[in-house]
Structure formats: C-alpha cells, structure tokens
Amino acid sequence: MEKWKVANLKPGMKFSKPVYFDGDNLFAPENVPLKEKDLKRLGKWGVEEVESDGALLSDEVPVDNETASNFFEQPFRSPEQQEIVAQYSGLVSRLKELHEQLRNGNGISSEISDSIVDGLLSLVEKRKNDILQFVLYGLHGEAGLVENSLNSVVLSSLVGKNLNMPKHKLLHLSTSALLHDVGMLRLPTEISEKKGALTKDELKVVRTHPIHSYKIITRELKYPEEVGLAALQHQERWDGNGYPRGLSGGSIIVPARIIAVVDSFEAMVSRRPYRSSMIGYTAMRHILSDNSRRFDPEILKVFIRTMGIYPIGSIVLLNNSCIARVIENNSEAPLKPKIKVMINEKGLEYTEDDGEVIDLFSNREFFIARAVDPKERAQKAEV
Template sequence: MKVIKVSDLKAGNRFSKPVYIDQENILLPPNVPLKQKEIDRLIRWGIETVTTEGDLLSEDSSADKSTKVALANILKAPLHQQFLKTYTTLLEGMQAVQSTVKERQSIDTTSIDKIVDTLIKVLKDKREEFVQYIFFENTGESTFAQNALHCATLSTLIGMQMGILQHKLFPLTTGALLHDVGMLRIPESIVEKQGKLDPKEAQTIKVHPIYSYTIIKKELNYSDEVAIVALQHHERWDGQGYPKGLSGKQIHLYARIVSVADAYEAMISKRPYRNSMIGYQAMKSLLSDNGRRFDPDVLKIFIQSMGIYPLGSIVLLSDSSIGSVIETNPESPLRPKVKILIDPKGVPVEGASAEVIDLEVEKKVFIVKAVDPATLGS
C-alpha cells in the first residue's frame, strides 16, 4: 500500500486503484479525477496522508484508454438483435403515420392500433430487454417518430407499474404515441429553429396541443380519452402550463403520465442544438421538480419503474468493475442488478461468462457513479 501526502495531491489526479482515507473509507474510485474541493476537505479535516495500491495515471494512460475502448466495443455489440426487427417495424409504422398526417391524407387507424398492440405486448413480455435496447443501443440524433415511440414506451411502463389493466393501457399508449402529432402542422421554420423563439413563434408552438387534439378526435376518430392526452400533456401540476392552465387532478391522469415520460425522453434524446443527458442525470433533474411541473405520485412511480440508474445505464462499482444496469429494484432504486462488462482488474467480460450482481444482496458493493457512454472509446 502506497502512502501519498495530501500536499502532493492535485486536482485532476487519477489513480488505477481506489484511494483510501482509512481502511474503510474510499476517497476516490479508480480512474475518477480528483476534485479540488475534495483536497480542500482533507486539509480542513486535518488528514495529512491517503493510501492506494494503484498508480497515478497520466492524461494519456494507455491502460485507461484500452479499458475505455474495450468497453465501448462491448457496448457496440448487438446484445439485443432480436429486438431490432420489432423496433424497426414500429418505427417505420410511426414514420408512415406521421407522413400521412403531415400531408393531410386520410389515415387508416388500423396501422396505429397495430403499433400500440405490438408495443404493449413486447413491454409485457420483454420489458427490461426492450427498454435497454431502445434507450441505450439505439443511439444517435433522435427523429420525431422516435420521440413519439419512446414517449409511448415510457408512458406504457408507468401505466403498467401503476397496475392499469391492459384494455385501459390502449388509450394511454395511443395518446402518448400521438401526443405531439399537432407539431406536424406547425411551420418547419419554427419547429427546427435552433435559436430562441420570438414571442409570436413561442405562441404558435403553444397551439400544437390543440392541433393534436383536433387531429386525434376529428381526423382519426379516436375517443376523447385518447385526445385529451395530447391536449393536456403540457399542463403543469402547479397550474402554470398550457393551453388552459389546469392544475393538479384537473389534468387527466394519462396526460400527467405522458408529461413525465415526455420530459424524460426529451432530456435523454440528442437534438441538433444540444447533446443528450445520460439517464442518471435526467432522473436527478426530474427529482428536483418538487411538485411544480409533475404529479409527485406519477413521478415516484416512474422512478420506481426505471430506477435512479435507468435500464441500460453504465455504472462504475466500488470494487472498480464497470457494468450495465439490467434490472431495476423498485424498493431500493440505488441498488439495481448490474451485468459486469469490465471486471475489477480491467479485463473485458463478454457473453455467458458475464457475472450479474444484485446490489441489494451484495451489500459491500455499491454504485460509485454513472458513466457517460459518449466518453468511451475516445
């Protein structure tokens, strides 16, 4: 064990193994940059030395880079190719629906119903695997059709977690799938504008829930239970939303569900004008809402369903291994099941040999932090 003087530590230092304050308390996990505030804290506490079995890593550490590249390669592998066909079929179906609406052609809603039925079935049978596929393996800049499909997926998950019966899930999933269809009637110059909208443009955007309601109700002939989702999904729990300024339970339950799903989906999706958040960051943002925008009960159920570290999240564990969250734990959101991708020695693990750790059982191991996949392999 090497002893390092606190006076020799510098902000940005990274070590190949954990750095300890004493035998039980970790100061710094491996490969994580030391922050100046952590050094200041040690000085304030009167701690003069720390210990580690690792080495100080340089900025261009080849070992660190090789681990990153190995992990990136594992994550690019077709872990869930069985879902590619299903996802592609759903996406192409949604693209066709949106194209027809945009061109103001008559629509056979059978195609929409088929998308909804397929989505509910796959989430009922293979929830974890499908969610991990669409929110992690399917990366890149998101399209309008993807946003609709992903929002419908999340909304359906919330509905299932709430115990909504399958025949009642249909209007929820349909409403979520079509919630932003009115945006297709907004001029593209406004929708695709990357700069700040002027007051007139902002007001035009705020009309889209009404357009969506009209399309769903009058053109597609769906029930008011479906259309109301689109009309109310921008209403806020505190009454500061639009178009009617409704508050609390004046807002339909399904619209309250879609509001949470839509916000999360927007944060984790890449846009032309900004990068996406990782799931953990998006969850932290939702948790800070404090009953302003979202129904607290719906938000709680969403977090129970997805976890603080959502399905597919890449996490660094306290034993120096790196893994992917494959199953959430509603009773203990900070302790999901994790599939190991890189073992504690930095060796990539693939296929059937990959260990799965249930952090609720393995109490000595815990998540140190979420890892942004965008930083891997660079």
C-alpha cells in the same frame, strides 16, 4: 440564473449545473464539455446568451473518447437483440407513413397507430429490459418526432403497468403517448423546422400544438375523448404554469400527468441535433429535482419505481472499482439494481458480455459509487 455570452464560450468548458438557452431549452447537462459544433449552432440560430445556475468548472478541450466509448455502448449483438432493432425500425417506418398521411390529410386511419401500439406493447410484455435499454441508450441514433413518440409509448406503458391500469386504459395511455405531439405536423414548417431561436410569436404558435393534437386524435382518428385529452394536457404543469389552458393539480387527467414526466425524461436521454443526450442517472436527478412544479409527486414516485435511480443500461462504478451495466431494476430498492460486470477490479474487460451478474439488493458487499458516462474512457475508473 447567471447569463453567459455565447461569444465568450469555448469548446471544452463545463458547468456545475445544466446550461439553458431561450428559457427552458437545455443546451448542455452538468459536467458535460461544450462542443464546438454546438456553439456554432447557437451562433447560427442567433442565440447570444445562455443561462446556468452553476459555475464554470473547466475550459480545457476534452480528449475525443468516441472510439474508447464503443465498449461501453454495448450494441445489441445477439440475434434476439437484433430482432428488436428490426422490429423497432419497422415501427419507425410505419409511424413515418402515418405522419405523412396526417401532413397531407389523405387516407387518414387509426389502423396504423393501432398496429404500432400493439407492436410496442408486445415488445414491452416479452422483452421489457431489452427494449428499455434500447430506448434509453439511444441505439436507434439521433432522435426526432417519430422516435420520441415510439419511446414515449414504451416508457408510458411501463408506468401504466405499475399503476395497475386495466388493459383498455393502458391502450388509451399508450395511444395518447404515441400521438401526443402529432399537432406539430400541422404547424407552419418555417416554424416547426426552424433551426434558429424562435421569436415570442413563433413560440406562441408552437404552444398550440397540443390543441392540434387533440383535434387530430378525436376528430380525424376517431379515438375516445380521454385519448385526446391526454395529448391536449401533456404540457400542463402541476403548479398551473403550463399550457394551453393553465390547468393545475387534479384538474389534469392522470394519463396526461404520466406523459408529462415521460416526455421530459425521454427528451433528456435522447440525442438531439443540437446536443448530446444525458445519461439516465443524470436525467433522473433532474426529474427528481422538480419539487412539484411540473409533475404530480405521486406519478413521479411511480416513475422512479419503474425506472430506478439508475435506469436499465446505465453504466456504474462499484465500490470495488468494477465497472458494470444495470440489467434489471428493483422497484422496492431503486438504488440497488441487478448489474453485470463489464470491467473487473483488475481491469479485465468482458468483451463478450459474460461478466458476473450481481444483485446489489441481496449482496450487501457491493454498492454503486457513481454513474459513469459512456463517453468516458473505457478503462477502469477510480472512485
């Protein structure tokens, strides 16, 4: 990777490939302009260099499109969708309550985590597409440990369902996904909440969090061994270069392999304090480029069938210049989802979300030309 001095970077610069700092920490996705506030954060954290395999594409300051992008955000407006928002917010509060118990070591019980998992699995069962769009669009706002944990349950359970897991195995997987990072709560706050770059010694401490998660899950919350092992192994890599034990291949249990993929994807599509989220299509491309380094190739195939190349909620440009939103995936044809037109070929906006629904699998006249970032201007795009 080529290194770039942070001092030489300017707002508006874009790179043809993702930009990283301190190793594997993603700073900016490909083709996404750098922001002044993000560059200031790097300076504050003492980060002097970033790395990228890509080339510098632009040094022009981008136009602020936040207002124009509101149309593309398609906020949940119907009573049914607002109900999902309310239920999700309630689960956030419940998980925060559990995290507080775990921090203090008082009154710890699996009752809260069981109720959260049951609530999320019920939402997935009844309103799969809506809850998935809610998660992938980041409509809950900037994500932290609580939101990431809830989102991981949603995504992991969908993969588990496509693997035809029996109910008790699906419950174990979902519980592991909810609790896989609770070990972070047992790290010194000066490390877990540090805003700047971590030192090598601090990074070693952070890499102990799966061990803490395992102990919390099995010893304090009294869950079965498999639930704890999935959390213990979720940072292991298929090629053996993960942690904490350097396991590889089949020595990593299946639930941990699922959470590894989900955790990585979820981190890309969620908004973080130090960067914007990727669009689902871009995140999926990064996952697909793994080449059996981090992820089990077979689990990756199931994940693709589950999510589609263009995940639900993705904004896409069709070959006839219409702009549409993906509303349903086709597991047998990941490139041909069902879409709803948002802006037709004449530039007419369907502001009431009442555009035509097209199944791209059965209607071969249309196809997706490219994904559209919701941050782009809300106007008819050119192919």
